[in-house]
Amino acid sequence: MTRGSVSRAVRKSSYLGSTAPWRSAAYLLGGSLLGAGILVLGVVLAAVGVLLTPVLIGIPLLAALALSGIPVAALERRRVPLVEPARAPGPSPHRTPAAPGVPAWFRLRVREQATWRELAYAVLFAVVLWPLDLLVLACAAAAPGLLLAAPAHLAVSGGPGAGGVRPGKLWLVETYPAAWGTALLGLVLLLGLAYPLGAYAAARAAFTRFLLAPREAEAADALAEVTRSRARLVDAFEAERRRIERDLHDGAQQRLVALTMTLGLARLDAPAGSPLAGRLATAHDEAGRVLTELRELIRGIHPQVLADYGLTAAIEDAADRSAVPTEVGAPPRLPRLPEAVESAAYFAVREALTNIGKHSGATRARITAAHTDGVLRIDVRDDGRGGVDPSRGTGLTGLADRLAVLDGTLTVTGPPGGPTTLSVEIPCQAED
Structure with a gap:
């Protein structure tokens, strides 16, 4: 079965038979685990960074914490296609540094608005979004799951007459018919709650994409950076053309000129009408033609008259x-x-x-x-x-x-x- 958009699948009658509910649950479960990990790591980095700041070791940790939104946003953009497969991972709003190295990268990232927006999203994710994801997942899947497990729970607890069980701490179940009725209710709830689960997952993905997609100004900056990058490539290409032209002009062409002159002198020394004179004449003429072709090639690569005049x-x-x-x-x-x-x-x-x-x-x-x-x-x-x-x-x-x-x-x-x-x-x- 092909993977389609959850936001469209949830409005169709075939939703329950598709992969959309499972993908929605996986998206929310992944968000819960990732958000909890980010919260723990952020608290640890902040605490250690503050404690070690007096000895300067904590400063890099705090800088890393300030830039932690960048990898979090990158992961979140890559998780969106799980719910919306037709959309590729959102483009990065960050520009390429003009110079190589960590300092140039750090200076550029600190000046970009996207860096601080992604940090704000990481904080929102760690404090609000992942608990909300977990709550929705628990209500839509965990609670009906406990009702579905009522027969097994009753059997493990000793069966009828052993005091009964309370699935989800809701009501007392003492017999197997009541347990199977509770399981049937859990199944109905699971199928019914799959729809709001999918709707929430689609809305959650859309919210993430809205917050982390490049803004108009950043997209314009990225386009300008692409234009500058293309211009730099053209400049590098032109510089390479000039280098090749100089190498051919000062190297291969001069050697061919010397060869042509040597062959011309050899023709003068060879006995007139001899086979050697004929071969030297042929070689001399061929060297002249090669020299002419090389000059045309050099002119086609980068004409000297253009550079000089x-x-x-x-x-x-x-x-x-x-x-x-x-x-x-x-x-x-x-x-x-x-x-x-x-x-x-x-x-x-x-x-x-x-x-x-x-x-x-x-x-x-x-x-x-x-x-x-x-x-x-x-x-x-x-x-x-x-x-x-x-x-x-x-x-x-x-x-x-x-x-x-x-x-x-x-x-x-x-x-x-x-x-x-x-x-x-x-x-x-x-x-x-």
């Missing part, structure tokens, strides 16, 4: 290398922008020119770029056949994702028959 020069260089004649508009030269912005904009232009050369059938293209009012805008327009469909390839999708990290947008308009325009907008501030 900025986005305007890099766009002009990309236009010169385009397979389709490309004109660059003549606005004032762009200022130096953040490295991630320049790199994303440059590769957007490269991708646009590549697509124009491969798919558009265009005879000309034009690039315009400007930085005004804190926004970089670049338009790449061609006179091709149009009908562009960004969903057919991953290049534009990848560019859009990369720009989204910078709060930028990528827009492509290309009706059948053309023209096609790719527009990039990235909010950024000039660095010079």
Whole structure:
């Protein structure tokens, strides 16, 4: 039988035949045991912390007690799906520290509202909620259970004539017919009280989720943290690209240049027309082609012109290398922008020119770029056949994702028959 929501199951006639009553009882029993343990542990930590504070050992214990709501809340969020299986454990309202280590984690947690709200919940749980859970469980399950056990209780006590028994201290039962009647009453009570038991468990889970779910402001903070984390990843990615470009430029490329020069000198020393001269010529030409390919690879990883002279020069260089004649508009030269912005904009232009050369059938293209009012805008327009469909390839999708990290947008308009325009907008501030 599939596990469904207790709050929905309790309103159906099939409730008693489902797992919902058992899950409700397990949820409340787990809450009772967990709450009692938290109360005992909290009292012990508080007492020991206060006693040892004069010798400073108690201060870490009191700090741990102040943060004890965090693990309690995490456990409570994970217990909610026992009653509401369709809901995953509630998301944590806590942010990721910007720096590794316990001090950074502690400083962030102390400043978060969620930490103190979770501590308040832990206190409420230890003082009020778990006794209430235990009381409801006892009324709904323990009391009917005592009535159900009346025949066995009577038998253990010596049977009829031995003075009788009082199930649940309610009334005297001296005969087996009375004992079986009491057991039947206990069964009816157990089945009837299963409904309020389930309703209470569902309400208890909803209350927990309401108190421990992230608030709107905390969710916004978490979203901002995700955005900052993505930006840090982009910066790290760009730094790694530049490192690879430098390693190839200063290492492999220089060795290939030296190899090409050595092969060229060897060709001059070899007898003209000899087999050795032919093999050296072949090796020299092949080394030259490899060097050219390596330079193109380095330029594709991170063009040196972009790092040295900025986005305007890099766009002009990309236009010169385009397979389709490309004109660059003549606005004032762009200022130096953040490295991630320049790199994303440059590769957007490269991708646009590549697509124009491969798919558009265009005879000309034009690039315009400007930085005004804190926004970089670049338009790449061609006179091709149009009908562009960004969903057919991953290049534009990848560019859009990369720009989204910078709060930028990528827009492509290309009706059948053309023209096609790719527009990039990235909010950024000039660095010079």
